[in-house]
């Protein structure tokens with residue numbers, strides 16, 4: 001197992017001991033009636049194997065972005081455990097990354113996991129060139145030879161099907177779709193084991209969206225990393241993923257093979273989702 | 279309390295600054311805040327270095343003050359006069375004879391020895407300001423040893439200009455740990471900080487910050503493993519006054535003429551005496 005998320009929750013607000021039990025899909029709410037806290041993610045467990053592609057779907061506010069941020073350690077979980085392959089204690093036993101020292105977490109974030117955000121401003125440093133952005137990640141993973149950094153950056157510019165002559169241009173000078181491609185190049189340049197994508201194509205033209213999704217799929221097959229992609233779009237989930245996670249009000253509604261879930265959804269909420277697009 | 283009244287600062291101020299100095303020496307290159315006092319010199323004119331000098335100076339010390347290598351510049355004279363007026367210590371222009379050398383923007387040419395203290399006047403203590411404006415973020419980056427943004431600047435300069443464009447304030451890594459701003463000394467002086475027998479102290483009065491390099495500490499400029507660190511060179515140039523070669527020169531333009539003189543005036547004087555004797 002590459003990633004193992006166990007019973008992870010995130011509560012925004014003061015929180016009380018009833019928050020988790022009084023919210024979620026079965027209560028049809030994410031706000032605790034006792035204390036008014038927002039339970040953004042409620043007791044979620046899921047896992048990802050090597051090479052596997054997971055999709056997370058759910059309506060706006062259901063906790064999809066929060067869950068990705070919890071995995072990437074952008075924010076800290078209120079409770080639960082997260083295990084990542086290779087992160088072990090001194091006895092070689094898997095160690096909850098929520099209890100690991102900052103240095104271990106920082107290594108995970110700079111090398112083993114990468115995040116691609118919907119807004120390129122979150123994923124790219126607009127003060128650095130395209131190549132500089134990619135270099136930042138290569139350097140963060142420990143490389144200190146200029147020629148190696150430069151040729152790797154050029155290689156990733158090629159892989160995202162961009163003219164290498166544009167390597168020293170700045171993010172402002174690129175279109176939205178190109179900025180997303182540069183984010184992808186940057187994210188992959190540390191050869192991560194897990195790529196997290198939060199609606200990477202929302203807001204782009206449909207034709208551009210399709211090309212970027214194809215590119216992501218190709219790169220995933222080439223490089224063999226695992227992926228968790230958040231999307232509103234069941235078409236994207238169908239096209240890209242092996243496993244689907246359906247979320248509502250912070251809880252996990254359905255979790256299983258994408259083919260099965262789309263063909264034979266079990267939960268009424270998923271049935272509604274699927275029927276509305278097919 | 280024998281200190282009271284000696285060297286302008288009161289006992290409490292000295293105690294506080296010395297405590298900060300001890301911390302700075304214990305954590306080479308780490309920035310330590312201190313309560314910068316009002317000085318009878320305008321802030322930005324060496325008040326940080328001045329407070330350090332006044333808090334460590336003893337009656338038996340021999341003081342040298344230079345501004346860009348020159349003992350005779352107005353700023354150096356003002357600071358020297360102020361310190362002698364409140365301490366009555368002996369002063370000298372001879373580097374070898376001084377026990378405390380307060381300096382702005384240069385390290386003397388004459389090799390420093392043990393039991394000497396070099397006090398730098400620092401305008402901008404935080405090396406990360408150019409790449410990260412947020413101070414909390416800067417602290418985190420120092421804590422994580424995450425200097426990848428500085429490396430990206432170096433990458434971008436190397437890609438676009440063939441080498442780093444930084445001419446002074448070149449970032450250095452101290453004791454293989456913290457990266458710090460060496461103050462606006464030329465690159466020529468950077469290798470001379472490495473493994474220096476003298477204690478190097480840095481004070482920024484306006485910014486209320488200090489840091490230190492203990493004697494015999496490793497100081498390395500940030501550079502790629504496969505690139506050379508290039509200092510200023512003056513091919514074929516010798517000092518018009520004393521004839522010295524291979525030192526750091528001041529360039530004086532007279533019309534279309536360029537003329538060169540030793541930047542370190544005491545070194546130049548000593549060289550002339552030698553020439554006269556021969």
Ligand SMILES: Nc1ncnc2c1ncn2[C@@H]1O[C@H](COP(=O)(O)OP(=O)(O)OP(=O)(O)O)[C@@H](O)[C@H]1O
Pocket residue numbers: 012030038039040058059060061062063064065066067
């Ligand atoms: N920093 C925060 N403080 C308080 N509440 C927050 C914060 N961040 C998110 N939330 C709340 O947590 C819940 C889940 O938000 P999240 O952004 O994870 O949803 P999402 O599924 O990604 O939605 P969308 O599809 O609109 O992106 C929402 O109710 C949101 O308002």
Ligand SMILES: [Mg+2]
Pocket residue numbers: 064065066198
């Ligand atoms: Mg979201």
Ligand SMILES: [Zn+2]
Pocket residue numbers: 015016017018019020032033034035036037
């Ligand atoms: Zn509650």
